[in-house]
Amino acid sequence: MSRLAKGRLPKQSEDFPSWYVEVVKQAGMAEHGLAKGTMIIKPHGYAVWEYIQRALDDRFKATGHANVYFPLFIPEKLLAREAEHVEGFAPELAVVTHGGGEVLEEPLVVRPTSEAIIWTTYGKWMQSYRDLPLLYNQWANVVRWEKRTRLFLRTTEFLWQEGHTAHATLDEAQEEVLRMLDVYREVAEDVCAVPVLAGRKTAAEKFAGADTTFTIEGLMRDGKALQCGTSHNLGQNFSKAYDVQFLNRDGEQEYAWGTSWGLSTRMVGGVIMTHGDDKGLRLPPAIAPVQVVVVPIYKSDDERSGILEVAGKMRDALAGNGVRVRLDDRDQHRPGFKFSEWELKGVPIRIEIGPRDVASDQVVCVDRVVGDKRQLATSEAIASMASLLDGVQRALYEQATAFREANTHEVSSYDDFTDGIEEQGGFWVGGWCGDPACEAKVTEDTKATIRLLPIEREDPGEACLVCGKPGLERATWGKAY
Amino acid sequence: MSRLAKGRLPKQSEDFPSWYVEVVKQAGMAEHGLAKGTMIIKPHGYAVWEYIQRALDDRFKATGHANVYFPLFIPEKLLAREAEHVEGFAPELAVVTHGGGEVLEEPLVVRPTSEAIIWTTYGKWMQSYRDLPLLYNQWANVVRWEKRTRLFLRTTEFLWQEGHTAHATLDEAQEEVLRMLDVYREVAEDVCAVPVLAGRKTAAEKFAGADTTFTIEGLMRDGKALQCGTSHNLGQNFSKAYDVQFLNRDGEQEYAWGTSWGLSTRMVGGVIMTHGDDKGLRLPPAIAPVQVVVVPIYKSDDERSGILEVAGKMRDALAGNGVRVRLDDRDQHRPGFKFSEWELKGVPIRIEIGPRDVASDQVVCVDRVVGDKRQLATSEAIASMASLLDGVQRALYEQATAFREANTHEVSSYDDFTDGIEEQGGFWVGGWCGDPACEAKVTEDTKATIRLLPIEREDPGEACLVCGKPGLERATWGKAY
CATH class of the missing domain: 3.30.930.10 (Bira Bifunctional Protein; Domain 2)
Structure with a gap:
């Protein structure tokens, strides 16, 4: 921890x-x-x-x-x-x-x-x-x-x-x-x-x-x-x-x-x-060691035992449905600390249970990805958890895909390319003549490399971005780890 | 193979x-x-x-x-x-x-x-x-x-x-x-x-x-x-x-x-x-990569296709029940060769399906451990496979336990001990005074070592096997890998 x-x-x-x-x-x-x-x-x-x-x-x-x-x-x-x-x-x-x-x-x-x-x-x-x-x-x-x-x-x-x-x-x-x-x-x-x-x-x-x-x-x-x-x-x-x-x-x-x-x-x-984001990891539910964390919220010892009992039942019900769930019943930390810590660790869904929730047989369910905070009937939270987790999994994939699409650029001018990749990073797609010298020049000028070519060679239908000779391949450039 | x-x-x-x-x-x-x-x-x-x-x-x-x-x-x-x-x-x-x-x-x-x-x-x-x-x-x-x-x-x-x-x-x-x-x-x-x-x-x-x-x-x-x-x-x-x-x-x-x-x-x-025995491995079903092998038996091409179809259905039915099953449909080997090979590899149960079996909707089921060979109705073979496998698992454990019991000896004379362990191997249990010198002497005389003492010290109620002084521990000796 x-x-x-x-x-x-x-x-x-x-x-x-x-x-x-x-x-x-x-x-x-x-x-x-x-x-x-x-x-x-x-x-x-x-x-x-x-x-x-x-x-x-x-x-x-x-x-x-x-x-x-x-x-x-x-x-x-x-x-x-x-x-x-x-x-x-x-x-x-x-x-x-x-x-x-x-x-x-x-x-x-x-x-x-x-x-x-x-x-x-x-x-x-x-x-x-x-x-x-x-x-x-x-x-x-x-x-x-x-x-x-x-x-x-x-x-x-x-x-x-x-x-x-x-x-x-x-x-x-x-x-x-x-x-x-x-x-x-x-x-x-x-x-x-x-x-x-x-x-x-x-x-x-x-x-x-x-x-x-x-x-x-x-x-x-x-x-x-x-x-x-x-x-x-x-x-x-x-x-x-x-x-x-x-x-x-x-x-x-x-x-x-x-x-x-x-x-x-x-x-x-x-x-x-x-x-990941500025709060920490965001783990896809399929590979998250903890998919759901249950955080009990109480102020007095009186409240504590009742809430822990309800929270324990919630944990058991979710675990029984095959959800990887953790009940954070540590006494030495306040709920706000726990929220931050589990956000840092990327847990997809947090369930908060406080005195008013217990009274109304509800829980608060907070989504790490969209940030949605909603009250759900206890039974509904249990029944819908698998689909809530699916939603997080999908949202992460969609956000990452949208990010990639926004950062993928078709380019035909070498200056646009070298300026662009310097300023914005991302994938840059253009023609390549197949000559290792042109490949090397780009790396020298920008530190970018050809990340990939199509699985089967495709006519790029345009000239080599670097030398202007006929293009042989459609190359995707990027700076890489 | x-x-x-x-x-x-x-x-x-x-x-x-x-x-x-x-x-x-x-x-x-x-x-x-x-x-x-x-x-x-x-x-x-x-x-x-x-x-x-x-x-x-x-x-x-x-x-x-x-x-x-x-x-x-x-x-x-x-x-x-x-x-x-x-x-x-x-x-x-x-x-x-x-x-x-x-x-x-x-x-x-x-x-x-x-x-x-x-x-x-x-x-x-x-x-x-x-x-x-x-x-x-x-x-x-x-x-x-x-x-x-x-x-x-x-x-x-x-x-x-x-x-x-x-x-x-x-x-x-x-x-x-x-x-x-x-x-x-x-x-x-x-x-x-x-x-x-x-x-x-x-x-x-x-x-x-x-x-x-x-x-x-x-x-x-x-x-x-x-x-x-x-x-x-x-x-x-x-x-x-x-x-x-x-x-x-x-x-x-x-x-x-x-x-x-x-x-x-x-x-x-x-x-x-x-x-293992003289035919090869005998693997407990819980850790056997193949738990059941299905061997089709045919002489002509006419027989072949019909039998392979039935054998394939048997495989699918067993696999559907969670059994790790292999259909050995290799044409280049005769059934006898296959039997020996799967015995060598320790497969717990072999199913043989020949022309007469197909005609009577039966299979022959052979157990690697007890060696039982019995005809079972196809449906019964499928339904009872889990319990047949349990039987093999149990039989292996029981045979090994009986072997160990037959080869565990209480001993109080040092000569009986050194002669016995030389001739028969096995576990030999007797008193030990706790002196490393006595422990070392046994190893020098017999190459045996103290394999273990009880988890909690127990009064052996007898003298040290080696030196005759009061026993402090009940030791189990054996030659070891």
């Missing part, structure tokens, strides 16, 4: 980065660990992650995947086999050189991702096309040595899931890549209420070792984009590097086709920055 | 260690990783772990605990603060010395357990008794550099949960320790069908840093004991080492009282060695 009084949070409009740091701390989501760049995920933050995990895991299983677990340590030479992969990750590696009091013969890398170790093993798991596809996922911690870190968004160690699949054909691999991208989109939008754009990364922005990377990107309330999950078509890059072949339907040896896809605790940061 | 034919498993009675290695591999539970001593947990093995996880996690939450996540890396000097703790773990540490291409200023230890890092943080999370208890758990990987490793039982990296709680009084801490020990007992017995003895460890066997360690111990089919989970009363050892004080009810600063408790993927090994 935070002991900070109301109003101690910086305003988003004045200093968004400080607002983020403070809301993460004060709402009890996470704090820094002792080793540089590490994170302690606190109970409120971890519970949000658990709901995201469950939503993903259920969908992974419904789409035919099983969970596995591969080791944390990767022999250093193993990682080196896929050239682009090792080049991409080498600067970020943590290395174990001592074990059991002795210097290791070969240093072990702490996994930054698990393609290398998994593809070494997949060779043993497939002989013929009948063994394919391999559809596996693991929930794991990974380590990437980062210079600048930010809680949830970029930490040296983070938690994620990484799916790794092997297929008999490129088409099947591509289907899988898009299927899992859509699972990510669905969990982001339907569960986290975070509207996202789904698309393809440019060669400069793709995963080291992939043929093509697909992404879902959200727009945060400061106008910056957040990559929330990625799904990679690995082609035969890893199967060739690790010599993973199978007997295909034509009786020939063929290198397997691979995919990998990951979503991490970064998504919790995305939820915070998509929905 | 294993491609090995029936009968390739060594017999338990002839070579239990080889039987274990082979059943773990052939049933697709796990295999060795590339870095020394590491383990790849395969889908069938990981799914068993997931059911154990869910059973534990539900009970942790029902007893008021929340999940958190603390970093993998611990600054080396931090670990050194609790003297006994660091002495216990120093020989087993893996150390990261390089990060991001540079030598680290201070080496980072990969957590062997998280008391050190958690207690450093708990100091910030409590001011007064009102903040207590802290009741947190984490699901994590830990690393202990082991010389000799064995899949699931002892690997350099393993998965576990570690609960870490802080309390205002010693009594509350002790209540917590025993509460969680009982959660472990319940999950072992009611979920994994592994009967366990619950008790207290001697000073020689306790956790490095604990005042007292409690344990649950199972007896494997080779007569060796397996420690399945431990719960530690840490007293004020860690709060003093990491200076964690709170303002107590009397307005005085007091060091907090701690507990920790852990159960790991080792439990999967315990399930294998408690229930």
Whole structure:
């Protein structure tokens, strides 16, 4: 529990980065660990992650995947086999050189991702096309040595899931890549209420070792984009590097086709920055550890016992209906303090019960998102709670979608674009000739990057925003975390 | 899927260690990783772990605990603060010395357990008794550099949960320790069908840093004991080492009282060695990834389509009732091969559907544990499946309990004891004077250790088995993994 009084949070409009740091701390989501760049995920933050995990895991299983677990340590030479992969990750590696009091013969890398170790093993798991596809996922911690870190968004160690699949054909691999991208989109939008754009990364922005990377990107309330999950078509890059072949339907040896896809605790940061306001978090009911808080209001001890009894019954009735409800019966805090604290923690609905409410068999029901305050008959509050929570879930999604739409701009002049993205942030959509030089120039001029291209290439019908040559792709630009 | 034919498993009675290695591999539970001593947990093995996880996690939450996540890396000097703790773990540490291409200023230890890092943080999370208890758990990987490793039982990296709680009084801490020990007992017995003895460890066997360690111990089919989970009363050892004080009810600063408790993927090994037989695994339905397999039996293509249709309906009906069911419709394997493979994988119940069964609207139902083979009307098989599965769960527990009882011996002569434990294994119960020298002598003579003492000290009513002096404790000895 935070002991900070109301109003101690910086305003988003004045200093968004400080607002983020403070809301993460004060709402009890996470704090820094002792080793540089590490994170302690606190109970409120971890519970949000658990709901995201469950939503993903259920969908992974419904789409035919099983969970596995591969080791944390990767022999250093193993990682080196896929050239682009090792080049991409080498600067970020943590290395174990001592074990059991002795210097290791070969240093072990702490996994930054698990393609290398998994593809070494997949060779043993497939002989013929009948063994394919391999559809596996693991929930794991990974380590990437980062210079600048930010809680949830970029930490040296983070938690994620990484799916790794092997297929008999490129088409099947591509289907899988898009299927899992859509699972990510669905969990982001339907569960986290975070509207996202789904698309393809440019060669400069793709995963080291992939043929093509697909992404879902959200727009945060400061106008910056957040990559929330990625799904990679690995082609035969890893199967060739690790010599993973199978007997295909034509009786020939063929290198397997691979995919990998990951979503991490970064998504919790995305939820915070998509929905939070100056009062604190606003959590979508689907992932809120506490969906409803009941706050009793009393002045005397006489009032207290009667009100706590009614409040307890309300809690039990809601819990019995499957609502995640907390009765805040702490004596040492006044109701106003409790209101602020639960607002800070983002609880979707607050129920207040005072003496007059008890007398009239009513409660006051306050909505964290719309701010509605209404009196409801006790029985009605209980009966309608599920639909009230649905309303909050929907309202958060709609507000975030409206925000994104208001901050997405079609643009055809380079000056308008560079001025606009500097002043307003947001997504900027325009033609791109496909030349990495034009892509790089924008980043140099504005720090913005191409967040995504359409999943399938579309003729943009306009010239490249940068060089004026014919456009090859319709690109969406943004400054990003 | 294993491609090995029936009968390739060594017999338990002839070579239990080889039987274990082979059943773990052939049933697709796990295999060795590339870095020394590491383990790849395969889908069938990981799914068993997931059911154990869910059973534990539900009970942790029902007893008021929340999940958190603390970093993998611990600054080396931090670990050194609790003297006994660091002495216990120093020989087993893996150390990261390089990060991001540079030598680290201070080496980072990969957590062997998280008391050190958690207690450093708990100091910030409590001011007064009102903040207590802290009741947190984490699901994590830990690393202990082991010389000799064995899949699931002892690997350099393993998965576990570690609960870490802080309390205002010693009594509350002790209540917590025993509460969680009982959660472990319940999950072992009611979920994994592994009967366990619950008790207290001697000073020689306790956790490095604990005042007292409690344990649950199972007896494997080779007569060796397996420690399945431990719960530690840490007293004020860690709060003093990491200076964690709170303002107590009397307005005085007091060091907090701690507990920790852990159960790991080792439990999967315990399930294998408690229930497995010469045909392979026998999985308790509560943790079996596949509870029922439906095997269609046909000779011609004509028969095939009709039987697959009926088999598919059976699968759907069982799945609709919440049974985890698989229809094995692979064309490339004959029924006998499939029977052996699913027996190897430990599936509790097999349903066979052949032409005559279809004609008479019946199925053949075969029980993996009792070996019962009976014809049931299709509707009856569907309606009674839950109770058939309950029967398998109960039978496994009863068989294991009978085995343990047959292999538990009261003993008062040291010669009978040393001869008996050498020849038969099992648990041996007798008096102990409490002297570590007597405890050490037994281990020297027999390799057996005191597996546990009663939770509360009981007068054994007999002399020390070793030295003949008055007995102080009633000790249970065994050879252990």
